[in-house]
Amino acid sequence: MAKRFSIRQQTGFTTIACACFFLLYLPIAVLVIYAFNESSSVSDWGGFSLRWFVAAWSNQQVVDASWRSLKIASSAAVIATIAATMAALATTRTRAYRGLTFKYAFINQPLMVPEIVTGVALLIFFAQIKIASGYTGLGYLIAAHTAFCIPFAYLPIRARLENMDLTLERAAADLYATPWNAFRRVTLPLLWPGIIAGLMLAFVISLDDVVITEFVKSGGQDTLPTYMLGQIRRGITPEVNAISTVFLLLSVVIVTLFFFMSRKRD
């Protein structure tokens, strides 16, 4: 019997799609499997072991870089989310006013410039400030990360605000709530899921950054990704696989949370 004709079917599409999904996960699977390899060679399987996780954990450079990454990502994510929330409040639920389009373009500007160009620009700019001020701390990295995290944090917050009902705030105003009280008791609780989503996106984006960090960091300011890049360039050991596995796990957890939160919202 002939298969029923489906108007949605296209010849070969399902095969290509399945191949894509398979190929998307194959390298990641190989990477994770070899993190548990007993042998120090990255090609032969020498039995299951956790030795590379232990090695990474006791490597002071890895521990330092991880803390630095977390410190930068959490500071940048928090500052970016606060700034993005304020900006979103200022750019939504209003009639068009002069400068509104400019604000949109400006907030999204970091997304449109290649990372390498931003990296170079900050290298030049911060080099001058370092000479003038003598300060060489983590502040530069935090500032750079905050700037490129703002558009990512802004997106979900703005989306949430645009779908929000104005009548509740009007009701609060009718009941003599001050603008601040109306914001704190009505707008903010409704906006909260968007803010959390923005915070998580910003955190992941900052944690993943390689290029801008590579150009902005001073000596001894490696974050986990730039440390790994250095290791990979020097030749590979399963220790990098172990670090990657932990890193992957962290990202997957955050993304899963984000995905299900945004789905529940719909």
Next chain:
Amino acid sequence: MATAAEIEKQAEAREVRNRWLLSAPALIIILLAASGPLLIVLLYSFLTPGPYGDVEWKFSTEGWVSVFLERDIFDDTLSFASAHLTIFWRSLRLAIMATVATLIFGFPTAYFIATRSERTRDIWLFLITIPFWTNLLIRTFAVLQVIRNEGIINTGLIKLGIIDQPIQMLYTDFAIMVGMVYVYLPLMVLPLYASMEKLDFRLVEAGYDLYASRWQVLKRIIFPLVRPGVVAGSILVFIPAIGAYVTPSVLGGGKNMMFANLIELQFGQGRNWPLGAALSITVMAIVMVALLVYVRNTSSSEVRHG
């Protein structure tokens, strides 16, 4: 005495001022740590390189000249900088090839997701989103482990007796392209899916009723309808691909440089900051052209479809 209209006008002015104040922190951070420094890059491209890196504050167009030309050290004659041109050509070619390849693989994948049932669609979408948000360096490193000489592809082929020497894939242009296709595929699939999700299958059905073949339906009905997604996906892949830094550094080795590696070189061993700045502006100009094409494309298609 103020009239009602004046009071209203004042209230409106206050409102606009408050909105500027509220958006000020975001705008200032971006101005200081993203947009503003871009202007300094432009300035630096017109200065003289300093002996130990950085610049001397003397006007010079040498940075821009050496983007395309090189000066003979003996007689000062200019000729085309063939090393630079090779790198430009490689960057452009690999970026375009990666865009086309992600489209070839991404189109069927997005179509597959869009034609699933409501319930399973989210799961497939989730499977595409996960790699999108995982670290780009880790994904590039994963590709490296698969394609290197001792990786599973080569060892597998040797064990099967198909080849007896490993095929050198790592540290070639091919490796860079495979890596870019791998890391940027979700950037193609997501916008494609967004426009396919809205696809009206009654139009497809009408096509079949009029005796169109599957290929004709795909070419004449589906493809024109999802064109905005195709353009958006291509732009989203092309822009990071032309400025790619991590993929060529990890998979291309030291020899197969792209734009970003050439720029990095000028700020490191090359000690030619003005040239590095001029190269950065060049990459940005290419990206701006791509964005303009995108904007013109989307606005004209909106007009056409009403």
